[in-house]
Amino acid sequence: MKKVLVAFLVLTMVASLGFAQATKVYKVGVSMPSATHGWMANANWWATRAKTDWEKRDKNVQIELKFSGNVNQQVSDIEDLLVKKVDAIVVFPHDTSVTSVVEKAFNQGVYVVVLDRGVSKEGIYDIYITNDDEAYTRKGMEWLAKQMSFKGNLLLISGTPCPIDTIRTDTIKEVVKKYPNITLLDVQPGDWNRQKSLSVMENYLQKYKAIDAVYTADDDMMLGAMQAYKESGRKDIKFFLGGGCLKDVIKGIMDDSNPLVKADVTYSPSVIATSISYAVIGVRGEKLNPNIYQVRALPRRIILPSELVTKANAKDFYVPEAPF
């Protein structure tokens, strides 16, 4: 009887070991800012969608999302994820203050994917993914300059002051410098906020009597600025350009329903979903494509293109089920 019992126990243990190995469950933690503006709300939605898709596709993948309101909370979230022994972590930083905790994760052997605003130290991540901030406003500004026939008065509403915003604004100024007949009248921050942008635009309209085009750092602010313009009853502005592709704006471009808004530039919020997928593939040691001749299975740095969206290609960028 005893022997049978022992044999049974051993058998179960071996079986469970085999079972455990066959179904290694990969836990992926995701830490990102919470939805404080339309673009980030879309990014939150994409993260949730990636989680749902992966967990439906593969029951050995568990994804835990942490949305944080500030960087201290984010550091706590990452520490908490490390306590929960995640195999991979995807970090969309509030700012580079997360560097030390990301380094801690990497040194513990966690597979690390860092996005966008990045970390301030090299070699502490497996993959870095970002949208192309420089091209984001370069393509937009080149398009706008052409629409303006390379002359006229331009106003700019920038985002919340931060390094990314500085890159974008500087790029716009650089492009404008090439065209001496375009005057950049003013740059004021609109904090990526529709109300703030509306009041900035109201002030602009009081101050400047002839405006040809308005460039805002994203679509949320563009809608706010356009609201102010409509309320003013003025007729001088010919072009509004935002960025980031909110679905209503894309729909408008697709249907050609607003003569003021003819284009947009992508800064895809799906970057977070892409990153989650890279984390899953990377932590499992898989390749994107077995036919690729690379020493490393996945690239270290990935820069997603910022693309100009006009009526011709708008339908490719229309995501009706996204929240904004």
Add this chain to the structure above:
Amino acid sequence: MNATAAGKIDLEKYGSLIALGTLFILAAIIGRPYFLQIENLVNVMRQASYAGIIALGMTLVIISGGIDLSVGAMAAFVASCGVLFMNWILQASGGNETLAIAGGIVVMAMIGLLAGALNGLLITLGKIVPFIVTLGTMSIFRYVSLQMANAGEFASHSQNFGELGMAKLFSLDIGVGVLSLPLPVATLFVLATILGFVLDNTRYGRYLCAVGSNARVAQYSAVRVGSVRFWAYAINGLVVAASAVLLAARFNTVSTPNFGLGFELDAIAAVIIGGTAMSGGRGSIWGTVVGVFMLQIIQNMLNMAGLSPYLQGVVKGVVIIASVYIQRQKQ
């Protein structure tokens, strides 16, 4: 008769500790199996300590019948100046790290004291309501920092300063995990001991309560009301500087738009949960320490349970209101 009175006092005194204990057990259940891991408990204490230290100074300010909304922005300003000064010494002294860190800490303490004193002067001499003064200085401190950094970051060039931020007073492997006492947690307890002593056992502490509960009566009793309130803000500035040093060292960089963001609300919430009356006159430092840990435990427990972060904010709000409600019932 005496026994029941003693029992009542005990309940009042230890009520918040009992609440903390209950919450701890609840957290162990909801956040299992992660919550009780040593590493997690150390994390919780450290995560709580930065805003927690600020909550200690805030307790004095609130007892004095005031409020300080500028603490988070002040921390950013203090840390920005400190890191700049540290980098300057490093360069000037040819890389003398010890001198740089010591100098940086002294400068941060001084600037914190001055910033707090500015609040105090505007409130006492300027006779402006604390809410308005600190609302104003909140904006000033934040935007001066942003202007200094062009909305970017000040990275410290000192390697040791970053290590100071991760420093532990002791670290002991007890088999199931590594038990350690991180520097910010130790600082929290040391400051709580000092400020608790000041509040409960010194003349200044008694004056503070008197001023907070009724400034006019205090004045007639020959208490120098202005000076008492001034020092509450000045001490608070010094305490903010302590938190700023630790947080700047932790990140080894100061990101001016985000550093200390929302600390004022976390600190005020901890003070209120800890049983200090919002109207002033009455409160306790150790109550605030309990409040600080309660808030962090709630957040950690919900995080471990995987509750949506948006709902976590809802729970936090409910706890703040509920704890004040319970304390009102008690009075």
